Each structure stands twice: as structure tokens, then as C-alpha cells.
Amino acid sequence: MALLSSGMKVLTLDNMNPCIKTMEYAVRGPLVIRAVEIEKELQAGKEKPFKDVIRANIGDAHAMGQKPITFLRQVVSACVNPEILEDPKTPADVKDRVSRILKACKGGSAGSYSDSPGIEVIRRDVAEYIKNRDGGIESNWENVILCGGASDGIRGIMKLLNVVGADGKKPGIMIPIPQYPLYTASIAEFDMAPINYYMDESKNWGLDITELKRSVTEARATSNPRAIVIINPGNPTGQVLTRENIEGIIKFAHEEKLFVFADEVYQDNVYDKDSKFHSFKKVLMEMGEPYSSMEMASFMSTSKGFMGECGFRGGYAEVINLDPQVKAMFLKSISAKLCPTVLGQITMDVVVNPPKSGEPSYEKFIAEKTAVLDSLAKRAKMVADTFNSIPGIRCNPVQGAMYCFPQITIPAKAVDAAEKAGQKPDFFYCWNLLEKTGICIIPGSGFGQVPGTFHFRTTILPQPDLLASMLERLKAFHIEFTKEYS
């Protein structure tokens, strides 16, 4: 085959979509690619100062050895293959669920397309779950849109806001810094404007309303702010917002006429005894008019919580107070994608409609759920305590979610060395950590941080023994790194 110069290609870096070029997604970026290479090197027998790579870069519980919830897997597998139900050991509540769900599938098969917003029975179950979660505040099932993981829903709704104003200004989306990089990646892809607001690390990553105002006011010079994203419990920061803080944010969003994106995928992951999850919808409804008429979307996922079924791609968006014409357009826009995975929808159903007290699978389900959440709570504490015991690392308590985002002191000489290597200092730190210990974590620059500060994000997901060993390795590395560059 003749060698082709890039110039002969129809599609080149010079004539491709520039928005795709500017996208960044640190959680799956160069460090993760290097981690995969190192794994292959280890498999090929290459000598390293460690035996395995520890992937603490992504919130993927099963990849780190978390066991699935038995009831969930029983229901999903029997929806795939109803012959399983003939096994006399199958619990009656599994049979009931499967028969109820398959009856709601076209042709009685999970292999048929569902309606684009999802299967009605499951949307109704989600609405019921939301109502119970929110102390009886009504949820209309027609406002529940099932999607292939929360990301899919977030992107679908964000798109609606994408219009350049008559003044030529791009639509702006307020995002927390640090943030989950789905937001910056999607905003870049859609050619919208990110509007950064800093969370206050000194106040346990709370949202300071003055900072929100500064951020939106400055942004108005160059963009047209249309929405605010709040991640609660926080990713990568692990905080759980107080009700008072949420009220302040809602008032702010109302004043500034912003659409509210409440990324609440960690709503089941609250570990701190003094913290409680308050849904944005509940707070907004309880605040009454004019707030209870505000437009908002809340997102949930099957990938997090106690189930951790990332690969099944289940999720939902609850959209409230949408202009009916806008909602019709939203529904039309998702119809071109046909439907979210039916098996992901079924997974979502089990999450919102778990075994009830008295049903045969109840005891086992509760035991499994509690074991996962208790263990995560212990690991949350272990991680924060260990980091706070290391000179040059300090972090806020991990109140919820699955991450810790400690601040690290990087010596000036290391900053110089990073510069020489053409790397950001925190990237340089994480790169060295990976090469020397096999631990894969993500530098704070992938999430955003106050200029001049350095952080990293680690998950709390390695199983307890591995986590303890990882924290040991990390501690030793940090001490050595600090010494080397002092």
C-alpha cells in the first residue's frame, strides 16, 4: 500500500470539527492510556516496582471488585432469558417483576424497542420513587425520561439551550470548579461557553453565592448565561450540600433566570452522619412560588449508588416545569436515537423499585445494600484520614459520592521539573505516581482548581485491603517525591 500523506485525506485535523478537537475528558485521558500500557507490560513480564495497576481514576465499583446486587441481576437476566424462571429456586418476587416488565415490553420481549422516553411502567416506578424520596411531593411519570446513563440525559437537555443570541454571544453553562469533566467536554462539543464558578474548599466545598454572582456577572460580557449545573453529592469533591446552601442556589438561579441541572447521581451515597441528601426538586417545591415554577432537570444513574452497574447504562432525567412546546421538541429530539437500552431501563426499575419488606428477596437485598454502603462509608473515612495524616496533603471529609479531592503541596523544584517535561505540575505528580507505584489517579487540572493550587481525584472504590495498600504506596511515594524535589 502506498504511504498516504495526511494531505491526501478527505478528513484531516485541519478540516475536522474544531469543537471535537477542543474537548478534553481527563478521566479517560493520557494517564489512563498509560495505565493500560503498563498493565500490558506487566502481563508481558516486565519488571516494575509493583505487581498491579490500581485504577482509582474512575467511579467504576464493579471493576474494583464490588459484588453486584443479587436481586438486580436475577431480574435483568430473567428478562433477557425468561426460561430461567422455570428454575424452582427462582424467588417469587423475581418472577413477579420479570412478568410485569415483560408485559410492558412490545411483543413481550426486552429485545424490542421501547418508546423513546422509556417503558411507561418503569417511568411510573421512577416517579413513585421520586415521590417517596421527596416526602410525598408529586412526580409526574410523563416528566421522567429514561436514558442510557445520566450523561446521555444531561447532554440531551443541554443541547436544547444551545442557541447563539442575536448579539452573537454563545449560550453559557455555569459549572462548578472542580467539576466532572463530562460538563466541559459536552460544552466544548456543543460549542457553548463554560462559566466557571469556584467552590469554596475552605468551607467544605460549599457554594458561595457571592462567587456565583461574580461568575455570572463576569460571564455576561462574553456569553449569554442560560443554566447552572450543581453536582450534589459532589464529584470530584465528595461534599453533601446543606439545605440552606441549596435554597441560596435556587434563589440565585431564579434571579439570574437560569435553568437548573441537578446532577444527583450520588443521591444514595451519603456517608457522613451529619449530612443528608436534599433533592433540588424537593427544596424548590417546598420554597413555593416563584421558585416552585422554575425549570429544572434532575439526573440519576444506575452506575453509582450501591448497585454500581456502570456497564448496563441506565439512568433517568426528571424534567419539571418545562414549557410544553419545548418538552415536545425534546421528546422529538430523542426519538431519532430510537430508545435507551431496555436492559438499562430494567436495571433502573430494580433500583427505584427494590424488594419490599415481606417479599422473599428483601432480607438478602437489604443485607447486600447495607454492606456496600457501610463499606463505602468506612473507606470514605479511611481515605480522608490517611491523606490528612500525610504532611503536604490535606482534604475535606468525604461526606458522599465516591471520591476524594485532596490538595497537595508540590515543591517548587517539582514544578520546574514538570515545566521542563511540558507537563502541568499535578499531571507530573500523577504520572510519576503511576510509573512508580501503578496507582492511576487523575490530576486536579482535569477537573479545574483555583490557579496555583494542586489536587488530585481518587475514588474510594478499591476494596478495603487494596485501598489500605494503595494508601500506603501513595503515602510512601508522596514522602519520597517531596524529598526528591526539596
Place this chain on the structure above:
Amino acid sequence: MALLSSGMKVLTLDNMNPCIKTMEYAVRGPLVIRAVEIEKELQAGKEKPFKDVIRANIGDAHAMGQKPITFLRQVVSACVNPEILEDPKTPADVKDRVSRILKACKGGSAGSYSDSPGIEVIRRDVAEYIKNRDGGIESNWENVILCGGASDGIRGIMKLLNVVGADGKKPGIMIPIPQYPLYTASIAEFDMAPINYYMDESKNWGLDITELKRSVTEARATSNPRAIVIINPGNPTGQVLTRENIEGIIKFAHEEKLFVFADEVYQDNVYDKDSKFHSFKKVLMEMGEPYSSMEMASFMSTSKGFMGECGFRGGYAEVINLDPQVKAMFLKSISAKLCPTVLGQITMDVVVNPPKSGEPSYEKFIAEKTAVLDSLAKRAKMVADTFNSIPGIRCNPVQGAMYCFPQITIPAKAVDAAEKAGQKPDFFYCWNLLEKTGICIIPGSGFGQVPGTFHFRTTILPQPDLLASMLERLKAFHIEFTKEYS
């Protein structure tokens, strides 16, 4: 709650993304919404001249009673719940597949994220399948990108081409008319320019190269043509392109410097004895340089073929000859969506790597696959023959895919009546058909047609008895409709 005027909303029809507003997706449009309403009316006991709605609007085999392939469901269900493997009745080849796939999943669980382009083992199986399909022409597994149904892959690659030129012209995508509305919907959403080329109904929906040239030449005045989409076997038109025709299209695409989108999701659905599926990649490779260096993407899905697993959302794109830098950008862009559903990926694996001769599940698998494809072939003939027996309807043979796109004569008085009702004449025809018979099919205007001609698309998917009854009802309706408006 106070009534809200639209003007109080943050997001209204006036300030939302205009591209979303212009999207159309006929296959799930107003007729389908009305069909759902009618079903509910029937359930509520309302008197109608028919007892059930027949959904011939969408290529959803399971919804129309097609049975799933046993082996496929066994493998997917046991990947969800490996405890099933303990059942002594589980065939050994099912066990082998499940253990091989789960070993390739992180943490041994289908509930973990996969790499964004999919699980390596499955990408390798797909590459092997393509190689065998194409008579030994190599396929590099790293060019195989798994996706959540073909639509997802098509949209992901189409996005790459989306850049407005220095001359202000939008990028243009050549699409067949009639076309599958995913294309017009996605092109509208991305604010690109559709470039219509008409297929030749008089030549069995072949592609006339003169027409391709006319189309691209006219389009250059207002857009920047970047790619051509070919759907083979055809949707909605059911033709299978000859090798000679494919060669002509490839030469044309080369001359005009177009990226080739080969939508080949119906590659297993060829019924006509004199027709054969030729993949674009095989033809292009066999043509040698310069054609064998052309950039192309071919798409496949688990939703069609003999398996019809629409709800599982499996698919792949094979991208060849991409500029390596562009490919890196593509891989980066899909990473923000995390990964396609792992269960969809596993479904794809079974499709490309079915039981082999000598394995315990082989006989049953072949029997089931043959039964489905033979029955579809019979139904393809039944549909075309019946339509051609009705005065005022005629159609080309259904050589492949799952659809028939007959031309219908609509009397002038009916055209007038449609105009009065504010409807397109073919929409008026289909609307009346739905109201009077319960048959839901899609008017040709949803796919595009030569101005002044009228068509509809029906699937061939209702099971034989239902299909026979549907064709009877449709025939009676057509005769009565023609009489009424003559």
C-alpha cells in the same frame, strides 16, 4: 399553582436550539403517536372497525412476535447472572462464551465500564467476522468501534465532519432519497446541509451515477459536500446494490473527495436469489489504489439481521483509512460518553461469533436463524406480490432489508381533501388507513420521494398470518379510498 405564560420560562420555543426544532423523525412521528392513542382507546373499550393496531411503522422484529435466538439470550443472560451457569442443562458452548467474555470485563463483571470503543475481545471477534465476510481481506480490530446501535456510531462519525468552511458554507452530506430519517434528523440537529440524490425507482432503486453528479454539482453552490451515505440493503427501499453499482459509487466518491458512510445494517437480510450482499469495504479494497486508501465507515447493528435485538442497543462501526490524528480525536470524543452498553456489546459478540459446527448449540442456532430468514424471504415476496396485484399500487421486489416502499396513486380529489386538512396527500392516506384499519405505516414524505409521486413504507415484519390479514385490510382500504375520491 399560578398559570405560567410561556414568556416567564427560561427556555421557550423562541430561544431554544433552532436545529432541534427543524429535526423530523417520521418513523416515530404523529402517526405513531396516534397509533398509541388508538391502542389505548381500544383497551378502554371504544368501538372501532378493527380489534388491534398493527405496527408496521418500524423495523422491530420482536415487537411483531419474532422469537429471539436461544443461544444469544443464553449467553447474555448468563453474563448478567453467572449463577445460571450452575444449571447442568447449560450447554458447554454457552459456558465457554460467558467465561471468555467475563474474563475480558473489568473486575469480571458486565456491570463495569468497558473501554470507550468497546471490549477488546469483542472488537477482535468483530474484525474476524468482517475478514471472513469479505473473503479474507484483513480487518484491524483497532478500527472496530462498538456503539449503542448503528445510529450512535453514524452520529459519532458524522459529527467529525461538521465544520463550516472559510467561505461560510455548511458541510454537506449526500443522502439517498428516499432515505432512513435518522440521516435528515441528525444532519438537521448538527446544522449540516443535506444533499439529496434520488434513487431510480424504475431501475429497482439503483443509484445512477449521473444523478449523483447532478446532486453534488448543484450542492456545491451552497454547501461543502464532505460525505456520501449509502444504505445497502436499502431502507426504506429494500434493494440490494449490484457490485457494478457499488464500484461506480466508489469511483464517484473518490473523484468528489467524499467520506463514505456504508450503512450495512441489513447485510444478513438478503432474500432475492439473484442478489448478493457486497460490502463497500470489500469492493473498495478489491478495486486497489487509489480506491483502497479511501476513508470509509461501515455500520452494523444487532437490531436487524436474524436476531432483531433492537432493545439491546448493540452495533459497531468499522472505520478504515482514517487519518491517525482524526482517529485519535474520534476516540477522544466517544470517551466523554463513557462506553456503549456492555450487554449490547455482548449481543454483538454472539452475532459475529455464533456457535460453530460441532458445538452443542450449533444445530439449534442454525435452525432458528434459517427459520427467521426463510420466513422473512417469504414475507418479502408476499408483500411485493400483493401490492403489485392491487390497481394503483406497485412496487419493486423486496430483495433485502425489512421494508417495502410501494408507489401509490392518490386520486386528485384525495389530494384536494388532504390540502383542506392541511396534510400531505400521502400522510392523509396513511392517517385514514390508520383510523379505518388500525394499520400504522409511514408516508413516503417522511423518507423523501420524487415530487409529485406518493409512497409509503411498510415493514414486512408482522408474522405471516397477521401480515396476510394486514395486506387484506390494506387492499380493501385502498380500493375503497380510491373509489371514495374518484
